[in-house]
Amino acid sequence: xxxxxxxxxxxxxxxxxxxxxxxxxxxxxxxxxxxxxxxxxxxxxxxxxxxxxxxxxxxxxxxxxxxxxxxxxxxxxxxxxxxxxxxxxxxxxxxxxxxxxxxxxxxxxxxxxxxxxxxxxxxxxxxxxxxxxxxxxxxxxxxxxxxxxxxxxxxxxxxxxxxxxxxxxxxxxxxxxxxxxxxxxxxxxxxxxxxxxxxxxxxxxxxxxxxxxxxxxxxxxxxxxxxxxxxxxxxxxxxxxxxxxxxxx
Amino acid sequence: xxxxxxxxxxxxxxxxxxxxxxxxxxxxxxxxxxxxxxxxxxxxxxxxxxxxxxxxxxxxxxxxxxxxxxxxxxxxxxxxxxxxxxxxxxxxxxxxxxxxxxxxxxxxxxxxxxxxxxxxxxxxxxxxxxxxxxxxxxxxxxxxxxxxxxxxxxxxxxxxxxxxxxxxxxxxxxxxxxxxxxxxxxxxxxxxxxxxxxxxxxxxxxxxxxxxxxxxxxxxxxxxxxxxxxxxxxxxxxxxxxxxxxxxxxxxxxxxxxxxxxxxxxxxxxxxxxxxxxxxxxxxxxxxxxxxxxxxxxxxxxxxxxxxxxxxxxxxxxxxxxxxxxxxxxxxxxxxxxxxxxxxxxxxxxxxxxxxxxxxxxxxxxxxxxxxxxxxxxxxxxxxxxxxxxxxxxxxxxxxxxxxxxxxxxxxxxxxxxxxxxxxxxxxxxxxxxxxxxxxxxxxxxxxxxxxxxxxxxxxxxxxxxxxxxxxxxxxxxxxxxxxxxxxxxxxxxxxxxxxxxxxxxxxxxxxxxxxxxxxxxxxxxxxxxxxxxxxxxxxxxxxxxxxxxxxxxxxxxxxxxxxxxxxxxxxxxxxxxxxxxxxxxxxxxxxxxxxxxxxxxxxxxxxxxxxxxxxxxxxxxxxxxxxxxxxxxxxxxxxxxxxxxxxxxxxxxxxxxxxxxxxxxxxxxxxxx
Numbered sequence: 001x002x003x004x005x006x007x008x009x010x011x012x013x014x015x016x017x018x019x020x021x022x023x024x025x026x027x028x029x030x031x032x033x034x035x036x037x038x039x040x041x042x043x044x045x046x047x048x049x050x051x052x053x054x055x056x057x058x059x060x061x062x063x064x065x066x067x068x069x070x071x072x073x074x075x076x077x078x079x080x081x082x083x084x085x086x087x088x089x090x091x092x093x094x095x096x097x098x099x100x101x102x103x104x105x106x107x108x109x110x111x112x113x114x115x116x117x118x119x120x121x122x123x124x125x126x127x128x129x130x131x132x133x134x135x136x137x138x139x140x141x142x143x144x145x146x147x148x149x150x151x152x153x154x155x156x157x158x159x160x161x162x163x164x165x166x167x168x169x170x171x172x173x174x175x176x177x178x179x180x181x182x183x184x185x186x187x188x189x190x191x192x193x194x195x196x197x198x199x200x201x202x203x204x205x206x207x208x209x210x211x212x213x214x215x216x217x218x219x220x221x222x223x224x225x226x227x228x229x230x231x232x233x234x235x236x237x238x239x240x241x242x243x244x245x246x247x248x249x
Numbered sequence: 250x251x252x253x254x255x256x257x258x259x260x261x262x263x264x265x266x267x268x269x270x271x272x273x274x275x276x277x278x279x280x281x282x283x284x285x286x287x288x289x290x291x292x293x294x295x296x297x298x299x300x301x302x303x304x305x306x307x308x309x310x311x312x313x314x315x316x317x318x319x320x321x322x323x324x325x326x327x328x329x330x331x332x333x334x335x336x337x338x339x340x341x342x343x344x345x346x347x348x349x350x351x352x353x354x355x356x357x358x359x360x361x362x363x364x365x366x367x368x369x370x371x372x373x374x375x376x377x378x379x380x381x382x383x384x385x386x387x388x389x390x391x392x393x394x395x396x397x398x399x400x401x402x403x404x405x406x407x408x409x410x411x412x413x414x415x416x417x418x419x420x421x422x423x424x425x426x427x428x429x430x431x432x433x434x435x436x437x438x439x440x441x442x443x444x445x446x447x448x449x450x451x452x453x454x455x456x457x458x459x460x461x462x463x464x465x466x467x468x469x470x471x472x473x474x475x476x477x478x479x480x481x482x483x484x485x486x487x488x489x490x491x492x493x494x495x496x497x498x499x500x501x502x503x504x505x506x507x508x509x510x511x512x513x514x515x516x517x518x519x520x521x522x523x524x525x526x527x528x529x530x531x532x533x534x535x536x537x538x539x540x541x542x543x544x545x546x547x548x549x550x551x552x553x554x555x556x557x558x559x560x561x562x563x564x565x566x567x568x569x570x571x572x573x574x575x576x577x578x579x580x581x582x583x584x585x586x587x588x589x590x591x592x593x594x595x596x597x598x599x600x601x602x603x604x605x606x607x608x609x610x611x612x613x614x615x616x617x618x619x620x621x622x623x624x625x626x627x628x629x630x631x632x633x634x635x636x637x638x639x640x641x642x643x644x645x646x647x648x649x650x651x652x653x654x655x656x657x658x659x660x661x662x663x664x665x666x667x668x669x670x671x672x673x674x675x676x677x678x679x680x681x682x683x684x685x686x687x688x689x690x691x692x693x694x695x696x697x698x699x700x701x702x703x704x705x706x707x708x709x710x711x712x713x714x715x716x717x718x719x720x721x722x723x724x725x726x727x728x729x730x731x732x733x734x735x736x737x738x739x740x741x742x743x744x745x746x747x748x749x750x751x752x753x754x755x756x757x758x759x760x761x762x763x764x765x766x767x768x769x770x771x772x773x774x775x776x777x778x779x780x781x782x783x784x785x786x787x788x789x790x791x792x793x794x795x796x797x798x799x800x801x802x803x804x805x806x807x808x809x810x811x812x813x814x815x816x817x818x819x820x821x822x823x824x825x826x827x828x829x830x831x832x833x834x835x836x837x838x839x840x841x842x843x844x845x846x847x848x849x850x851x852x853x854x855x856x857x858x859x860x861x862x863x864x865x866x867x868x869x870x871x872x873x874x875x876x877x878x879x880x881x882x883x884x885x886x887x888x889x890x891x892x893x894x895x896x897x898x899x900x901x902x903x904x905x906x907x908x909x910x911x912x913x914x915x916x917x918x919x920x921x922x923x
Contacts, residue, residue, distance in 0.1 A: 012834065030530045032669075038535055038785070045783040045829055045838070053837055055323060057496040059536045061665060062421055063327045078668075085668045110467055111835040114323075118444060121324050125436040129429030130388045134308045134734045138386035142343065145397030155390040155415055158422060162326055191388040 001027045001093040005040065007052055008100045013108045013116075019098075029089035033076065034059060034066065036088055054113040061085040061226065064161030067168070068113055069100040074165035074224040082163065082226040102164050104173035106211045117164050119210040120178060126206035127199040128182040130191050150188050157184040159227045166221035166229075172213030177221040179203050180237035181229050187240055197244040204241055260513075260893055260908040263695040264368040269914045270350075273372040276696070277739055281746035288313030291745050292754065294461055294476040296448050296503050298325030300420070300726060301709025302482030303427035304733030310439035311430075312738055314745075317474055318431065319443045319463055321498055321840070326428045329484060329496040330729060333420025334541035334662065336402065336412035337726040339377040344401050348409040350374045355915060357724060360406045360593050361689075361717020362867035362883065363917050364516070364891075366910060368696060369714050376735040377727050381413055383734060387426040391415050403546055404722035406593035406922070412723045417541050417662040423726055427733070446472075447840060448503040449768040451479060451510045451705065454760045458510075458705035462764045464772075466840060469833040471768055473761045475754030477745055478704045480737065481507060482729075485688040485710035487520070489848045489855065490800070491792020493685035494526060494539040500844035501851050504692050504711050512700040513893035513906060515693035515713035517851065518859035521720055521868050522801050523686035524550075524597035527669055527679075528617040537684040538669055540620065541662055542722040545590045547625035547655070548679075550597070551577045552609040552618050562611050569611070569619055569678050580604055588922040595719045595868045595881075596922060598683035602801050603879065605682070612680055621678035626651035683801060687725060689716040689868065690858070693893040693908075697740035698732060701893075706741060708732035713891070718867025772832050775842045780825035784838060787822045788845045791815065791852055799856050804872040808860040812901045815853045822849060853900035861905060864888045885917050 002025045010017030024040050031039075034056050041051035057065040066083040070076035076086045091097060099113065107115040132138065158181070166177035183200050186192030192199070215234060222231045265276040283291065291314050295306040298320040306318040320328060340353040353374040358365060381399070385391065391413050392400040401410040415422040434440040443463065449471065450462040460475040486501035487493035508514050525540045553559050554576050561567035580600055582589045592600075601618050610616050630651025634642040642650070652675050656663065666674045692700050692707040694714055699706050709729040716724060798811035822845070830836040865874040865881035866888070874882040889910045894903035 028531055028533070031533055032535070035533050035535050039533060041838075042783050042785065045827055046781070048829070050829060051838055053835055057322060057327055057498050058329060058332045059497060060332055060494075060538045061668075062332045062418070063322075063329070063496060064331075065322060065327050080664070081668060085665070087669070087671070089671065114835065116467075117323055121326075121432065121435075121442075121444070124326075124429065125432040127436075129433045130386065131433060132383075132386045132430075133311045134304065134383055134430060134738075138382045141341070141381045141385040141391075142398050144385075146393055147397050148393050148395050151390055151393040151397075154388075155392075155422070158390050158415075158425065159418060161421075162324065185390065186388050189388050189390065191386060 001029060001088060001091070003027060003091065003094070004096040006096060006098045007112070009052070009112055010109050012111060017109065027088050029087065031088045032059065032084060033070070033086040033088065034084050052113060053111040056084060059084040062161060064163040067102050067115060067163055067165070069102060069168055071098050074102070074169045075226050079223070080226055080228050102168035104167045104212070106173065106175070107164060107167065117162070119212070120162050120164065120175070122210060123175065123179055123203055123206045124182065127195065127202040130186065131195060144190050146189060154185045154188040157181045157188070157229065157233055160229050161227055163226065165224050165226060167212065169220045169224040170213065171218065171220070172216060174215045175207050175210070175212040176215040176234045176237070177225060177229055177231070179207050180233035183237045183240065184233040187236060196240065197247055200237060200240040201244045260693065260891070260906055261695065262366060262908055263697060264366065265696065269367060269371050272368050273375055280739065280743040283742050283746050283749060285313050287749040289315070290752070291315065291748055292317065292476040293741070294319070294474060294479045295482060296461065296480065297328065297482035297484060297711070298428070298431065299328035299330035299482060299484055299709060300424055300427055300729030301711070301733040302328065303424065303431045304730050305480055305482055305708055305737050306440050307427060307430035307434050308734050308738040309741070310434035316434070316440040317443065317476065318440050319446045319448060321445065321447045321466060323445055325431060325442060325444065326425060328424065329499050330424045330726070331421045332496065333726055334417045334539065335404065335543040336414035336419045336723040337380065337423060337730070338404070338411050338721070338723045339381045339413060339727065340374055340411060341378055341381060343399060344410045346409045348411050352409065353377060353411065356407045357715070357721060358717070358915055359920060360719055360721040362719055362881070362920055363717065363885070363889070363912065364866050364910065365715055365717030367912060367914055372736065373715050373728060373731050376731045379735055380727060380730045384423060384426050387429060389415070389422050389426040391422070402543055403591060405542055405545060405591045405597065406588070406721045412543070414543065417543070417659060420726060423730065427730070448483070448506060450764045451507045452761050452764045453510055453702060454758065457703045459754050460756060460761065462761070462768050464768070467835050469831070469836065471765055473756035473765060475756045475761070477748045477751060477754060478706065478741060480706040480708060480741070481692065481711050482708045482733065483711045485691070486848065486851055487685045487688055489791065489852050490685040490795045491789050492529065492534060492537050492796070494523060494537050497536060500848065502844050502847045504707070505847040505851055507692060507700065507702065507705060508896050511702045511896070512705055513693040513895050514690065514854060515891050515893045516690040516718070516858065517855045517894065518799065518862065519689035519718050519868055520685060521594055521687035521689060522598045522683045523594055524601055524683050525620060525681045526684035526686070527666065528612055528682040529614070538665065539684070539686060540666060540679065540681055542594070544620060544659060544662060548590065548620045548622050549579055549624060550581050550590055550618055550620055551579045552604045552611060554578045556608060559609055559611065563613055578604070578609070585922045592922045593719055593721060598801060599870060601683055617680040617682045619678035620681045622655060622674065623678070626655055626675070629654035687720055689713065689718060689720055693891065697743065698737050699740070699744065704744060706737060708737055718869055771843070772839065775826065775828045775839060776830070776832055778826055778828060780827045782825045782827055784826060784828065784842045784845050787818060787826060788848070790818060791845070791849055794818070795852050795855070799852070799859050802870045802872050803859050805860060808856045811856045812853055815849060815856065819849045819853070822846065850900045854894060854903055857901040857903065858892055858894065861892060862888060881920070883919070889917070
């Protein structure tokens with residue numbers, strides 16, 4: 001298969017970016033999207049040109065490092081699929097493919113398609129954990145039975161990979177789906193109760209500080225989320241946030 | 250047996266005296282402590298933020314030390330522990346199936362083919378139960394049963410159910426738990442986190458590790474960081490094979506720089522080839538994807554019995570589902586009736602290779618076997634029909650119910666398989682083949698997890714300590730968290746107790762200047778090289794040499810050839826590698842060049858180690874040493890030791906040191922799973 005790639009090139013955070021066009025030939029339909037990018041970079045290096053920088057690591061859809069906006073969609077055309085798990089059989093021979101970085105002011109471009117998502121780390125640092133020391137002497141794991149349904153729901157929320165597709169997709173560049181996934185996981189479990197109200201406040205405050213937008217419930221984030229994190233989590237977070245405004249903790 | 254060089258010394262593992270089950274408790278009672286006020290005067294560097302690194306950094310900070318943590322990814326949460334699928338072992342005996350600390354210890358020693366330290370493995374089994382409690386307290390959502398209790402499953406090489414799990418994302422959930430603990434300490438200012446930073450060198454002062462040289466991968470700035478101790482939690486080096494289940498960025502560089510500074514590498518050739526991975530599909534493939542070992546709980550592995558069926562499968566005139574039961578060879582069940590599909594990884598991998606080498610591989614390349622869920626779907630479907638009170642369920646109904654049950658257990662793995670192969674594993678058996686997954690070898694450490702360089706520690710996959718010649722499934726997560734949460738935070742205190750009066754470590758010293766200069770020189774050498782060939786090209790060729798000569802089976806002649814080939818490759822790399830771009834910008838090709846350069850040197854040492862070990866044990870299978878029925882043939886007289894290598898400049902001329910392994914509690918037996 002042959003493709004024309006239109007790729008966003010940007011030297012650094014302060015530089016101006018532009019779309020550049022590159023042909024790639026002889027791509028197999030079994031290749032992953034990132035393997036196709038490897039072919040392009042191999043070609044560029046051999047031609048003495050600057051290869052395209054992009055983030056990637058595990059290439060099995062779990063580390064959350066890959067992040068490309070492909071033909072106007074976060075992680076490309078397939079549902080519940082990260083860019084690294086997207087294969088070229090999902091494209092038509094001869095197609096022109098547009099590849100851009102995540103675009104959000106809270107995610108500045110590092111170079112080309114790589115962006116800085118450390119704002120997500122700071123949201124978690126604001127309270128996305130249970131304050132328990134690891135050198136203490138916790139209860140036996142079975143001391144508090146947790147209903148299977150709650151454990152499963154908490155697990156579903158916890159499968160967020162922190163890739164930022166939700167932010168990139170949202171017209172407001174809101175991080176509500178990301179933050180609410182962590183808030184929900186801990187709100188659904190008994191371990192998370194003691195800090196439940198302060199956690200939601202601190203995490204929402206941090207989200208605002210980082211410059212993420214507000215949620216207007218369009219639901220694009222849920223559609224584009226490669227892990228299928230549910231919009232219900234946002235509702236749950238909103239409920240807790242409201243409650244936290246009128247309770248003392 | 251090869252003679253030991255004259256200057257070789259016996260290594261002291263500093264194993265505490267006393268009965269096996271009391272060693273760790275007594276040791277903890279006897280080692281020195283640092284009081285809370287003094288901990289605030291001490292800095293520790295932790296490199297890597299996977300399970301071992303995150304848990305170590307968080308625990309040390311909770312205790313009061315000042316921690317600087319480094320990772321090369323854009324966030325500590327991306328470390329490759331995140332990709333571990335199946336589970337984590339712990340001797341809780343929640344299933345009341347006779348499990349105990351002793352049994353977990355014994356299974357691990359046996360699983361490692363009697364090439365690990367008794368005292369370390371027993372400690373690992375002891376703290377395993379604390380890990381589960383700790384993670385539950387952090388809010389890790391482990392799978393639970395309908396009564397709300399923690400659920401378990403079985404893994405290879407054991408006959409109890411002691412594996413805790415969170416669907417096929419156990420590593421993700423455990424890492425996010427540790428990342429939460431780390432994040433909490435970052436928010437308190439007790440950990441300073443350096444994302445997108447790579448370790449470029451370890452700095453020693455008066456023989457002690459006193460800091461590192463790191464490079465900011467975004468700005469290219471080369472930085473000096475001083476500390477009273479350095480802890481490497483930098484993972485394994487499976488990427489030496491180019492194709493592996495490791496992440497693209499996983500590398501040996503931190504461990505290798507430490508090795509060049511005097512830390513010994515132990516058993517570097519002990520590699521785990523995982524039996525159930527998605528087979529290679531083409532030239533440009535960049536990585537291989539694991540299908541969790543947990544799938545062997547319910548899946549059955551087979552190839553056709555007859556060549557005619559193999560031919561028909563390969564030319565597409567027949568589907569696997571067309572092959573009748575009596576024409577299938579469930580070779581693991583046939584060869585190992587006691588453990589069946591749940592034999593350890595090394596045994597399962599070799600058995601798959603044996604069938605494929607005999608011509609029964611089921612894909613075009615002849616390098617794949619089937620992992621079949623049809624009978625599990627049928628079994629679960631019938632049970633579920635009974636539970637739901639459906640009187641005479643149709644086969645279709647049974648299938649539907651069975652598929653739902655399998656989806657609930659393994660859904661994300663099946664989905665991943667389908668995304669990659671475009672095949673529906675609910676309807677047709679999966680095709681799998683062994684692939685490089687984990688490296689048991691690593692930096693040599695004593696019982697305190699200290700390397701041969703004082704003040705330099707190694708935890709998790711970066712050290713060699715607990716898995717011997719073969720790691721059992723669901724034990725890597727256990728070891729990473731054991732080291733980071735419950736072992737290192739205690740043992741490092743004994744060393745740091747001498748440093749309470751030292752004061753801050755200055756980086757304005759000749760040692761730091763010398764190390765930094767070396768780093769800068771190497772960077773400009775790589776960037777100014779006038780070569781033509783991209784880094785990946787060399788990496789791919791290194792991988793091919795390693796997989797062919799130092800992979801699932803090895804022989805002396807092949808290994809000698811591999812050493813020569815790797816040396817030639819190294820010379821060519823230095824002459825012809827092409828690294829584009831600048832050093833003061835984000836430049837992933839430059840990062841990769843440094844890593845591949847270290848992997849090439851490591852590959853040479855791995856071949857040397859494999860050549861030196863004239864026996865077969867665990868994942869190390871030398872064709873010259875096997876039993877008449879093709880099983881591994883150990884040599885306990887000559888090789889019941891750890892090989893620890895000291896760097897001399899040429900990897901294959903490293904000096905060989907030995908740590909004799911003493912077995913006082915278990916009897917060395919031929920490992921049998923029949």
